[in-house]
Amino acid sequence: MNRASTFSKPGVSSIWRRNQRRLAPLLFLAPGVVMFAVYVVLPIFQSVWISFFHWDGMGPKDWAGLTNYTDLYDDPAFWTSLKNNLIWMALYLLAIPLGLAAAIFLNQNVTGIRIYKSLFFFPFVISQVVVGLIFSWFYAPGIGLLPEITEWLGLGQIAVLADERYVTYAVIVAGLWPQIAYCMIIYLTGLNNIAADQIEAARLDGARGLRMLRYVILPQLRPATFIALVVTVIGALRSFDLISIMTSGGPYGSSRVLSYYMYEQALSEYGYQMGYGAAIAVVLLVIMMLFISGFVWRMFGDEKEG
Amino acid sequence: MGLALSGGVLASGMGSAASLVINSDHTDPAARESLAAVIEGFENTYPDIKVTWNRFATEGYKSSIRNFLAANPPDIVRWYAGNRMLPFVEAGLFADISDLWQQEEMSDAFPSMASSLTYQDKQWAVPYSYYPWGIYYRADIFEEQGITPPEDWQALLAASRQLKDNGITPFAIGSKALWPAAGWFDYINLRLNGYDFHMQLTRGEADYTDPRVKNVFDHWAELVKPGFYNQNHAALEWQDAVPLFAQGEAAMYLMGSFTVEVMKSAGLEEAQIGLMRFPTIDRDVADAVEAPTEMFATPANAPNPDSARKFLAYVARPDVQAEMNRIAGTLPANRHASVDDSPLTRQATALLSGVESVSQFYDRDVPPRMAKVGMQGFQEFMVRPDQQADILQRLDQMTRRLYR
Numbered sequence: 123m124n125r126a127s128t129f130s131k132p133g134v135s136s137i138w139r140r141n142q143r144r145l146a147p148l149l150f151l152a153p154g155v156v157m158f159a160v161y162v163v164l165p166i167f168q169s170v171w172i173s174f175f176h177w178d179g180m181g182p183k184d185w186a187g188l189t190n191y192t193d194l195y196d197d198p199a200f201w202t203s204l205k206n207n208l209i210w211m212a213l214y215l216l217a218i219p220l221g222l223a224a225a226i227f228l229n230q231n232v233t234g235i236r237i238y239k240s241l242f243f244f245p246f247v248i249s250q251v252v253v254g255l256i257f258s259w260f261y262a263p264g265i266g267l268l269p270e271i272t273e274w275l276g277l278g279q280i281a282v283l284a285d286e287r288y289v290t291y292a293v294i295v296a297g298l299w300p301q302i303a304y305c306m307i308i309y310l311t312g313l314n315n316i317a318a319d320q321i322e323a324a325r326l327d328g329a330r331g332l333r334m335l336r337y338v339i340l341p342q343l344r345p346a347t348f349i350a351l352v353v354t355v356i357g358a359l360r361s362f363d364l365i366s367i368m369t370s371g372g373p374y375g376s377s378r379v380l381s382y383y384m385y386e387q388a389l390s391e392y393g394y395q396m397g398y399g400a401a402i403a404v405v406l407l408v409i410m411m412l413f414i415s416g417f418v419w420r421m422f423g424d425e426k427e428g
Numbered sequence: 429m430g431l432a433l434s435g436g437v438l439a440s441g442m443g444s445a446a447s448l449v450i451n452s453d454h455t456d457p458a459a460r461e462s463l464a465a466v467i468e469g470f471e472n473t474y475p476d477i478k479v480t481w482n483r484f485a486t487e488g489y490k491s492s493i494r495n496f497l498a499a500n501p502p503d504i505v506r507w508y509a510g511n512r513m514l515p516f517v518e519a520g521l522f523a524d525i526s527d528l529w530q531q532e533e534m535s536d537a538f539p540s541m542a543s544s545l546t547y548q549d550k551q552w553a554v555p556y557s558y559y560p561w562g563i564y565y566r567a568d569i570f571e572e573q574g575i576t577p578p579e580d581w582q583a584l585l586a587a588s589r590q591l592k593d594n595g596i597t598p599f600a601i602g603s604k605a606l607w608p609a610a611g612w613f614d615y616i617n618l619r620l621n622g623y624d625f626h627m628q629l630t631r632g633e634a635d636y637t638d639p640r641v642k643n644v645f646d647h648w649a650e651l652v653k654p655g656f657y658n659q660n661h662a663a664l665e666w667q668d669a670v671p672l673f674a675q676g677e678a679a680m681y682l683m684g685s686f687t688v689e690v691m692k693s694a695g696l697e698e699a700q701i702g703l704m705r706f707p708t709i710d711r712d713v714a715d716a717v718e719a720p721t722e723m724f725a726t727p728a729n730a731p732n733p734d735s736a737r738k739f740l741a742y743v744a745r746p747d748v749q750a751e752m753n754r755i756a757g758t759l760p761a762n763r764h765a766s767v768d769d770s771p772l773t774r775q776a777t778a779l780l781s782g783v784e785s786v787s788q789f790y791d792r793d794v795p796p797r798m799a800k801v802g803m804q805g806f807q808e809f810m811v812r813p814d815q816q817a818d819i820l821q822r823l824d825q826m827t828r829r830l831y832r
Contacts, residue, residue, distance in 0.1 A: 178519070180498060180519035180521065181515075181518060263659070263664075279660070284661070372807070373807060373811060374662075386800065390491055391487070391491055391796075391800075392791070392796045392800040394796050395797060
């Protein structure tokens with residue numbers, strides 16, 4: 123190092139030298155923080171602000187106060203979407219035990235197990251659009267397999283995507299297919315890390331089957347379960363692509379969830395209600411924050427314990 | 429030769445080459461070919477103008493037009509007439525072309541369409557074609573069954589009953605995209621309450637709880653409740669219902685004239701397809717036809733306004749419209765344009781002769797925000813007619829919110 127030059131310019135470089143340890147991490151964080159602020163945090167506040175206006179996205183904004191929110195309260199379509207969101211979340215959680223079952227089933231050493239594993243993982247790799255199309259054909263009256271089955275059972279051709287009673291469940295089933303594969307992969311990795319000596323010890327103590335699973339394996343899989351829970355809940359809340367592809371929210375809006383309803387009101391072909399769409403987005407944000415802060419809380423708690 | 433020569437002189441006189449950018453959703457083969465022919469002809473007439481044509485998929489076009497109009501406007505856009513264009517006009521995104529209308533005497537060429545392209549006494553677009561809606565029927569099945577095309581409501585009900593009893597679904601429909609159901613609402617309302625009331629309702633000046641609207645739904649229920657429509661239509665796109673019609677499982681299909689090409693490619697001969705006007709319900713109500721207009725407009729901030737106006741003037745010409753509509757299988761908007769002589773085109777033209785008023789279609793006559801809610805109501809009614817009172821209540825609540 124050139125001592126002379128460092129001493130000749132005491133200003134900037136000495137501040138830098140004194141605070142190097144404190145400044146360096148900030149500098150490294152800066153690009154990420156700036157991006158996050160500009161593209162995530164700022165738009166959140168803009169959305170909240172827009173939700174107080176009537177605005178068609180092009181012309182002038184009219185102050186609306188809380189009318190967008192009171193309108194939401196009176197809007198049956200909003201409540202349908204919210205109810206569907208809750209159904210999505212509840213049923214999507216099935217992906218966790220089913221994924222665990224698949225993982226345990228595949229966690230063995232037979233020839234060709236890698237092939238079976240990749241086959242099970244396949245639905246998660248293909249695009250949601252493809253998943254949606256495959257299931258649409260499976261459900262389609264006239265060409266699909268499911269209506270044929272219901273007819274064979276003597277129930278007549280049931281077009282589940284055209285029936286408001288079944289449509290949400292039918293879309294969730296399509297969504298579960300890749301989600302189960304995702305949870306399975308998480309658990310497979312978890313199962314790899316299980317301490318073999320503990321299993322050995324438990325076996326010597328006479329534990330097997332379900333007791334082994336309940337008291338020895340599951341506790342060791344807790345981190346995996348936590349991650350599976352987080353990705354599943356978030357996956358359920360942002361369900362959009364399958365609904366858009368399979369039903370467009372129909373029949374007559376009965377399969378919409380909040381994210382789709384927001385898109386429809388603000389951005390779609392007939393949607394010119396930015397304020398109303400933003401209000402829906404704010405409600406969705408609040409729901410997501412409740413869950414996510416719950417998770418973060420748990421995570422901090424666990425880290426302190428550990 | 430003479431044309432090319434004068435064009436060459438023009439180009440050298442102007443010096444630098446101009447350009448023109450067209451954004452449109454002409455993606456069906458026939459529609460694409462028709463606009464390609466227009467562009468080729470335009471480039472031959474104005475060799476100094478270089479045309480760039482951006483084609484979009486229809487559904488994507490409908491949502492992206494707002495973005496490119498505001499951020500990166502082309503010189504020419506295709507859009508819909510009626511209330512459907514008002515958001516863009518009101519936001520100042522479309523250019524006023526009233527002077528072009530005067531200069532090119534367009535009021536004389538497009539008398540019946542002028543009103544749907546006029547707002548605040550100014551004209552905002554040039555129409556190039558339209559397609560009337562009517563009931564397409566299987567002429568061969570009607571003949572087999574000894575049915576003559578029904579002219580009034582009672583005859584329509586009787587014919588439907590007879591078809592149904594013989595194991596044929598009277599009407600094919602695929603309502604997944606919602607708008608096919610709106611054709612039924614529009615026509616029953618037009619025949620029952622007339623054009624003026626239909627316009628009042630779509631402008632938000634009448635209530636959906638009005639007894640006249642209830643009457644429309646009561647009539648519609650006479651078709652829905654006995655099961656005169658194919659099952660599971662809420663899961664079908666309109667194209668998915670065409671095979672039912674082509675295979676003889678259904679005998680009638682209320683649609684726009686663009687459906688003919690699809691029916692032919694599903695295996696039907698032109699002689700098997702008939703077209704009739706929607707039957708009369710009330711004899712005292714003047715005839716009206718549902719015939720959406722297709723048009724071109726130029727954005728207010730178009731980079732090449734001169735080229736845009738030349739294109740609009742060119743596409744308004746009767747010879748240009750005759751040729752492009754012949755290719756697309758639609759009807760030219762210019763009343764001086766010649767029409768090709770196929771039987772179905774003749775029938776389609778006949779639908780409009782002696783008609784006083786032309787409506788644009790539900791999703792173009794109501795403000796965009798109302799369109800979706802209204803059409804969802806129609807679809808729900810076609811699945812659950814017993815919900816009628818609920819649906820009308822909901823539409824009424826929506827109009828109060830949207831029109832306030």
